[in-house]
Amino acid sequence: MERLDKIIANLGYGTRKEVKILCKKGEVLVNGKSVKDSGLKVDPDKDIIQVSGETLNYREFIYLLMNKPDGVVSATFDNYDETVIDLLDEEYKAFEPFPVGRLDKDTVGLLLITNDGELNHKLIAPKNHVDKVYYAEIDKEVTDEDIKKFENRITLDDGYLCMPAKLNILESGENGSCVEITIQEGKFHQVKRMFDAVGKSVVYLRRISFGPLKIDESIEEGKYRELTEEEINILKNL
Numbered sequence: 001m002e003r004l005d006k007i008i009a010n011l012g013y014g015t016r017k018e019v020k021i022l023c024k025k026g027e028v029l030v031n032g033k034s035v036k037d038s039g040l041k042v043d044p045d046k047d048i049i050q051v052s053g054e055t056l057n058y059r060e061f062i063y064l065l066m067n068k069p070d071g072v073v074s075a076t077f078d079n080y081d082e083t084v085i086d087l088l089d090e091e092y093k094a095f096e097p098f099p100v101g102r103l104d105k106d107t108v109g110l111l112l113i114t115n116d117g118e119l120n121h122k123l124i125a126p127k128n129h130v131d132k133v134y135y136a137e138i139d140k141e142v143t144d145e146d147i148k149k150f151e152n153r154i155t156l157d158d159g160y161l162c163m164p165a166k167l168n169i170l171e172s173g174e175n176g177s178c179v180e181i182t183i184q185e186g187k188f189h190q191v192k193r194m195f196d197a198v199g200k201s202v203v204y205l206r207r208i209s210f211g212p213l214k215i216d217e218s219i220e221e222g223k224y225r226e227l228t229e230e231e232i233n234i235l236k237n238l
């Protein structure tokens with residue numbers, strides 16, 4: 001059972017306060033009867049809720065795939081910077097979603113956003129070994145020696161021993177390199193710190209996949225789409 005005002009607000013009909021006013025005005029019906037108390041507990045799967053003549057199609061969770069742009073923080077709130085949540089339409093913000101894991105302010109690419117805490121937990125727990133693949137540009141030549149070091153586990157500046165990581169060199173030369181790196185954990189600045197540990201710097205970082213999800217090239221940076229039913233089921237069954 002859930003509060004009527006929460007259900008209606010989650011569907012983008014306004015804040016809970018505004019929903020209260022709608023109820024007072026007699027605009028909200030539950031099973032055909034006007035309900036004045038917006039705090040009434042109802043069963044969203046069984047009860048038929050109507051607002052201003054429209055029947056609600058309720059869902060509890062949303063799942064969005066964003067192509068995160070540069071300069072935006074992966075948080076729900078920030079005093080200074082724009083957040084990935086600020087980029088969402090009001091209809092989605094009403095569900096109080098949050099990013100699954102974090103990308104740095106200057107990292108771009110695939111970011112999942114949801115309000116499903118259980119799925120979030122499952123996807124970010126290192127023990128579940130969900131692959132995250134990044135495309136990275138590095139300031140120096142990346143070598144086969146580095147591939148071995150990444151495989152044999154890198155130790156970060158704070159002494160943390162990383163899980164084995166897979167490095168795939170796409171291009172490498174004295175002026176810099178392009179690589180793909182696959183990791184299964186998400187420590188703070190992890191990829192940047194892994195390269196720091198071998199004396200090299202990441203100059204550009206883009207996440208190109210997260211578990212079975214690939215970056216959707218048709219989504220411009222700063223835009224997003226809902227996951228399909230099929231994609232949601234694949235993630236839940238990982």
Ligand code: URA
Nearest residue numbers: 104107189190191192
């Ligand atoms: N590793 C980093 O260093 N930064 C990110 O944003 C993601 C992984």
